[in-house]
Amino acid sequence: MEQQSLNRAGLKQCIIDGGLKATHQRIVIFEALEALHGHHPTAEDVFQLLKPANPSISLGTVYKTLDSFVEAALIRRVLSEEGGKRYDANTVSHSHIYCSNTKEIIDYEDAELEQLLQDFFSKRNVENFEIKSFAVQLTGNKVEPDKQISIKPVN
Amino acid sequence: MEQQSLNRAGLKQCIIDGGLKATHQRIVIFEALEALHGHHPTAEDVFQLLKPANPSISLGTVYKTLDSFVEAALIRRVLSEEGGKRYDANTVSHSHIYCSNTKEIIDYEDAELEQLLQDFFSKRNVENFEIKSFAVQLTGNKVEPDKQISIKPVN
DNA sequence: ATCCTAAATAAGAATTTTTCTTCACTGAGA
DNA sequence: TCTCAGTGAAGAAAAATTCTTATTTAGGAT
Structure with missing residues (x-):
């Protein structure tokens, strides 16, 4: 408390x-x-988490507040293939992995990769653009050791 | 024709x-x-383009077809901060720049960058993931020479 | 060429997601 | 304390997406 x-x-x-x-x-x-x-929640996710302890809060307020936060650069929007708006309080530069099976978005922090890109873009001049940030988006499939198919032999 | x-x-x-x-x-x-x-169109964009010449086509069909195409890997979904589903017939590995002013998504093709990442990820092993593709997402602001503010002096 | 069947489509209803509108209220500075 | 621009709740409205059902069609079999 x-x-x-x-x-x-x-x-x-x-x-x-x-x-x-x-x-x-x-x-x-x-x-x-x-x-x-x-967890890269949607407005709805945040609302559901808040509702029990704050029964009077309104979903519209959550939507509006999240957008205010993004505009104020307190949080970020997370890029999504699935088409919903997702948010992230982690404003430290990092990348994401999108699992095409589970549709999950997982943080991927890799200092070496960050440095590599930092170096690259400090030299590279992108025409007609003032680059403010960059991140790598990885797409792949989770390999879950526990979800392995194992056929137990009879006897 | x-x-x-x-x-x-x-x-x-x-x-x-x-x-x-x-x-x-x-x-x-x-x-x-x-x-x-x-142009990274939405289902609605595609529908609007098609409607004049194909008055009987249905928006639902466009939605479903685009998803079928993605599933068949004929096209890709484009990552979006804005929360809508966008599609791209360009399946060649490339990156995107998001302009936070205009909300545009612009293709960014950079062979050197592709190679750099290719090399990086061929060595790097991402735990519990089978990486299928990667792309860099740049965020920035368009610098349009024609849109410069210029105050013409009186006289 | 014709028939058959699973798959695809149109149409629109339903659902989900997001934004907007109105009016009451409140935080923080004078 | 008083004031008021900014904020919140509530729900209507709009936008985006999915689902349902009857009808049609592509492509393989006859």
Whole structure:
């Protein structure tokens, strides 16, 4: 409980620093995003997580708040093949792997890769564009050791 | 006209090779996708392009067909921050630049970058994943020389 | 060439996702 | 404390996507 309070003060400051009023709704929404770290939630996901403890919160507010946060660069939109809007409180430059089987989006952090691209784009000049960020999008299939098909021999 | 007929035969074969029945609707949808090369259209975009010449085509068919094409790997879904489903008939590995001002998605083809990543991922082993493809997503702002603000001095 | 059948389509209803509108309310500075 | 621009709730509205059903069609078999 006390740690949550501490976090809340921090979150509040973040929101203010982003140039937004630090309302209760915004604070709990930000909190939910941090709780869902690595899950790349939709507005609906955040809403569902919040509802039990905040029965009066409105889905419209969640949508609007998430977009305000993105505009204030407090969070990011996550690129999606599936067509929904997804958000990520992790603003540190990182990449994602999209699993075409499970439709999951998984964080992929690779310092070496980051450096490689950093170097590349510091030299490379992209015509007519002021590049602000880059990330690698990997597509693949999860190889789950536990989901291996194993036919147990009779006897 | 004759070239279109030629293309149609080719497209038809593509569709069959993808394991799908080559219906008229599928052929004209594929044709529309090629015409919209580099535009990363939505289902609605394709529908609007097709409707004048194919008044009986149904939007639902366009949605379903595009998904069938993706499943058959004839086309790709384009990653989007905006949350809509976008498609691309260009299956050659390439990257995209997202312009946060105009919300446009622009193709970025860079052989050197492709090679760099190819090399990187041929060595790098991503745990629990069988990587099938990769692409760089750039975010930035278009610098349009013609859109410069210039205040003409009085007199 | 004709027939047959599984697959595909049109049409529109239904569902899901997102945005918008209105009005009441509240955070934070004067 | 007072004020007010910004914010929230609620739900209507709009946009995007999927589903249902009866009808039609492609392509293989006859």
